[in-house]
Amino acid sequence: MIMAFRLLLFAALSVFSQMAGLTDTDGRYAGAATMNFLKLPAGAKSFAMGGNAISLLSDGSAVFMNPALLADFSAREFRMSHQELFAGLRREYAGLVMPLRDAGGVGLEWNLLTSGTIADARDIDENKVSPTASDLSLGVAYARSFLNDRLLIGVLGQYLQSRLDDFIGRTVAFDAAMTVKLPFHLRTSLALKNLGNGITYDRKKESLPTGWFGDLGVIALNERLEASVGVKKFTDSPIKVSTGAQYAVMTPLLLRAGYEYALPENEEGGGLKGLSAGAAVRYGSFQMDYAWVNRGDWVGSFHVFDAAYSFSRLGPLADEDYYRRAVAFFKCKDYKRCISECQKALLRNPNFWQALVLREEALRMLRVEEKELIAIAYTGNTSGLFMPTTDHGLGGLPRRAGALREVREDYPLLLTLEAGNFLSAKSDSLKRKLGYPLLKRMRYDAANLGTLELGLSLSVCAEMAADAELQLLSANARLKPALSPLRERKDFLIGGRYTVAVFGLLGEQPVSAGRSEYAENPISVLKTFIQETERSADLIVVLFSGDVRSGLALADAVPEADVIICGAAKDPTFTPLKQGRTLVVSSGAFGENLGLLVFRFDKHKKLISYTHKLIALDESVPEDEQVRRMLSDMVVPVNADTQMEGRPSPYILPFVSDYDLCAYHPPVSDTLATDSSVLASVGIQVRADSLNLDSLRRLFLHLDTLRRDSIIKANHYWGVADPSDSTPHIYLRFLAQNLTRRVSWNRGFNRNPVMNYAGSALLYFTDSIFCDPGEVSSPLCHGTLQVYDIRNGLSFRFPTEPGHVITEAVWGEDGNAIYTLERDEQGRTDIVLRRPGRQMAVNLTRTDSVSERDITLSPLGATLVYTADGAEGRQLFMMGKNGENVLRLTFTKGYYGNPVFSDDGKRLACTYNARHPDRGGDVHLISLDQDRVETLSVNLNVRELVWNGNEQLLLVSGVNYTDINVLSLHSRVMRKLTRRVSGMPLFERHPKLFNMGGKTLVCYEVDTKERSYLAQCDLETGEETILFDIPGSIRMK
Structure with missing residues (x-):
């Protein structure tokens, strides 16, 4: 569009410069032209206002x-004009205007001059003849507006035909016009007329009346008065x-008057020559016009009659129209025109917030192009959470990388x-290996050493950052007696113009006897370095491993x-806190947000303003x-065939072992169990100088994922490396991948692991080391509830009220809520609803x-x-999930327990004992949709129930010892699960169903009183497989 405007303007100015040379102030002209009716005005208004x-x-x-002017019309109009000239000459004109929305306007014109029959005409032989003459013009015009409708440019293409009896001449001519809207309701126009090569009559070429019109007009008094001064x-x-x-x-009613004067002096013809007047009457969409023009004594007067009809009026551009035009300009990166169109939309609708947002964005992009904006994207206190804690939770490094990619654009x-605090001291070896390379992959320019990283060892963090080619900073971290391997600051030259100095700081960590790393006072250290930096830097940024206070x-x-960007704050700062001239910000904890600070500078590099926002890393972020x-190795995949009807099954088996399955303790007599062979079998690469027993032990204690063939080698078990580390710990067995992962690293008695249905988290209890594992109800058993995030390899503790214990x-259902039984100091229990990661507890019963x-x-x-x-x-x-609508289901006196739902939720199975509260009993089946209770077994002493779909129950039953039996509800026939024949009594308990490879498997615990192990059995064939066979005990609970 801009190119077309330039071409039209160049052509108009070029022709105008040529026409200016035709002016002859002495009254001598180049010669008469043909088709002179093209010099006359076309309508009554122009005739009445002096012909211009x-x-x-x-x-x-x-x-x-x-x-x-066709680009300035808002309605279609059809106009006809009849003009009585002189000597019997008549002129007819018709014009049609058709405005186009956002595309200018189109016009059609028909122009005819007729002479009638010429009286007393004779041919060369003096014979009397009756010749006729006529001139015809047919034209098509188009116009377009530019510069926010302040400049209008149009062209007219004409087909011309002149007939004199039997002689006909034809040609093509063009007009070009330009109108400029000026301030104070002024406008000026220039029109170039009849640009062409002339017309040919019988091999004789005649010129056209080429010329130009120019005028200056004004519209005043609320559009009641119009005035014009022109020249042609x-x-x-x-x-x-x-x-x-x-x-x-x-x-x-409209009244018009005008006067036209010829230079250097007016031609003879009377004092009123050039005077004109007229009137117009409007009635709805119709208008009638009349004009009278005095052409002098020789010619007489012209009379002009017009009739016009307006239809299909286009309303003015609405705010939405200007907004659409602004969006189009924004997509073409024409930000100045985008801002202009947004301004028009806001003038019509000041509350049009989309236009306001687009204008600000276009203004921002304009400043970006002019290198006036510097942006700082920041994060902190990720604490090793590389993935969202739940399916619909916030955070995760893949989302962070996607958000950073969009910010860079x-x-x-x-x-x-x-x-x-990007890593955590509790992070496993795989996460530590991936951490800094992930930051480098996300194109981080620098990272601060946090308090949590310091727990991993300063030298180790420095080495990992160097391997990842990541700039790790800390101005006050110290390693006694050697110097710190980290830089205190890094200067960045942004855009070849701005210098940004970035410091790294730890919170003060005093010197302790057991550690070689410590951190000096951050305030005194920063004062030492910052004075010199202030003179050379345009912006000073401090990465601080502390909270907002x-x-x-x-x-x-x-x-x-x-x-100052705080890297240990739990809560984000949605609005920066200001202390003097310093901004203090935080993106919050667990990597849930990405902070963005944008600074605007003037041409002299002086800071003018800033903006700040937090980008929530939710599911909408790509x-x-x-x-x-890169993180796929951390997250164990769940096979597509591991789904059970009614609920998902991640095929992850939690269990408890009092042997450390991830520690290293080779038998002395085992020649295959050398340090190098163990490393090779596990697939870990370390330096040769660290291949010793102590280093291996430290390594394996933090390696939470091992393959089975790495645990059992040549019939020897590498078990407990330290006799004091003998408390039970929680492990996960990924059956489909043949992997084992340790999830608890505390010093207590860990018990009762429970997976959520999504396979993303595990809850378990940790009791005090003074607790008797057989007496969990003892006051010494604190029953601390912990949740392990499988995706991130971290545990969260649930605090309780003083004197309360979770039992x-x-x-x-969604893995985001936990229902707990909590016992108070009087021994009474209530049901409490809790949510991981939130300090929220709602008592649902309060009885x-x-x-x-x-x-x-x-x-x-x-x-x-x-x-x-x-x-x-x-x-x-029974009650709703939030504690509403409590309903009693049973009314028989006795003791009910172990309620379990069928997969469709229509049946509820439970045990019933008429006398004893803590013993096994009969199986009762409650049909919730039919409000019916029936007894399925008598005197079986059933202790546990597990549904398989809707038609089978797994029963753990027995008096002295227990077996797992399968009861069909359809046939009411019960069979033993396994076909094992053993000469010694066994306890089979805690069955758990899985579906893998088209087979339904039952995993359960087997207790021989001497030891316990885990086994799995095919539900159809009864084939049993031992999962772990080690000297110690492995339990399900």
Whole structure:
């Protein structure tokens, strides 16, 4: 569009410069031209206002007089004009204007001059003849607006035909016009007329009346008054100056008058020659016009009659129209025009917030192009959470990488910084190996050493950062007696213009006897380095491993810093905190947000303003596939065929072992168990100088994933490396991948692991080391509830009120809620709803004299079933997942327990004992949809129940010893699960169902009283396989 405007303007100016040379102030002209009717105005308004006023035409005559105005029409108009000239000459004109929305306007014109029959005409032989003459013009015009409708440019193409009796001449000519809207309601126009090669009559070429019109017009008094001063010049005519005006006496009546004067002096013809007048009457969409023009004594007067009809009016551009145009300009990166269109939309609708947002974004991109903006993307306190804690949770490095990619597209001058605590001392070896390379992959410019990384060892972090080619900073970290291997600051030259100095700081860590690493006072250290930096840097950024309160204290002590990014704060700062001139910000904990600071500088590199926002890393943020692939080794995949009808099954088996399956202790007599062979079998590469027993032990203690063939080698077990490390720990067995992962690293007794249905988290209990594992109800057993995030390899503790103990817990349906049984100081229990990662606890029961127990959730998670002790024993109750609509299910006096739902949620199986509360009993089946209770077994002493679909139950039953039996509800036939024949009694318990490779497998615990191990059995064939066969014991709970 801009190119077309330039070409049209160049052509117009070129022709105008040629036409200017035709002016002859002495009255001598190049010669008469043919088709002189092309010099006349086309409508009554122009005739009445002195024969010009081309800037003020708002009717169909503009197609012929000034085609540029076609871009300014808002309605279609058809106009016809009849003009009585002199000597029997008549002229007919018709014009049609068709405006186009956002595309200018189109016009058509028809122009005919006729002479009638010429009287007393004779041929060369003096014979009387009756010749006729006529001139015809047919034209098509197009116009377009530019510069926000302030400049209008139009062209008119004409087919010309002149007939004189039997002689006909034809040609093509063009007009070009330009109108400029000026301030104070002024407008000026220039129209170049009849540009062509002339017309040929019987081999004789005649020139066209080439010329130009120009005028200056004004619209005043609320559009009631229009006035114009103009000038025109044709090749065979003198320069003519004209003036005219139009006044709206009342709404339907318009009066017009004008005068035209020829230079150097007016031709003879009377004092009133050149005077004109006229009127117009409007009625709805119709208008009638009349004009009278005095052409002098020789010619007489012209009379002009017009009729016009307006239809299909286009309303003015709405705010949405301007917004669409602004969006189109933004996509073409024409930000200045985008801002202009947004301004128009906001003038029509100040509350149009989309236009306001787009204008700000276009202004920002304009400043980005002009290198006025520097952006800093920052994160901190990730604490080793590389993946979202739940399927719908916030955070995750793949999302962070995707968000950073989008930010870089918007801000080319970007600095990406990590404020510290990216890794955790509890992170396993695989996460430590991937951590800094992931930051480098996400193009981080620098990272601060955090307090959590310091727990991994300063030298180890420095070595990992060097291997990843990542700039790790810390100005106050010290390694006694050697110097710190880290730099205190890094200067970045941004855009070849701005210098940004970045410091790394730890919170103060005093010197201790057992550690070689410590951190000096951050305030004194920063004061030492920052004074010299202030003179050379345009922006000073401090990455501080502390909370917001400590960051404000640091800003108060060292006011020279421009930005302090806190890397140990739990809560994000949605609005930066300001201490003096220093901004203190934080992105919060667990990597859930990406912070973005944008600074604007002027041309002299002076800081003008800043903006700040937090980008929540939720599901709407696109993930970076390469980062996700790098993390794929951390997340154990779940096979597609591991789904069970009714609920998902991740095929992950949790168990408890009092042997450390990830420690290293080779038998002395085993020659195959050398250090190098163990390393090779596990697939770990370490330096040759570290191949010794102590280093291997430290390595394996933090390696939480091992393959089975690495645990059992040549019939020897590498078990406990330290006799004091003999408390039970929680492990996960990924059956499909043949992997074992240790998930607990504390010093307590760990028990009762429970997986959520999604396979993303595990909850378990940790009791004090003074607790007797056989007496979990003892006051010494604190029952601390912990949740292990499998995706990130981290544990979270659930704090309880003083004197309260959590005794049992089950997962909610989405893996984001946990229902717990909590015992108070009086020994009464209540059901409490908790959520991982949130300090929230809601007591759902709050009964003073009743204790609840045996919680189970329906398959869809909408209903909670539990037992409660009362005067009639232990009865079953049902309520909504949030504690609403409590309903009693059983009314028989006795003790109910072990409630479990079928997969469709329509049946509830439970045990019932009429006398004893803590022993096995009969199996009762409650049909919830039919409100019916039936007894399935008698005197079996059933202790545990597990559903297989909707038609089978697995029963753990027995008096002295227990077996696992399969009961078909359809046939009411029960069979023993395994076909094992053993000469010694066994306890089979805690069955868990899996589906793998088209087979239904049952994993369970086998106890021989001497030891316990895990086994799995094919439900159809009864074929049993031992999962672990080690000297120690492995249990399900």
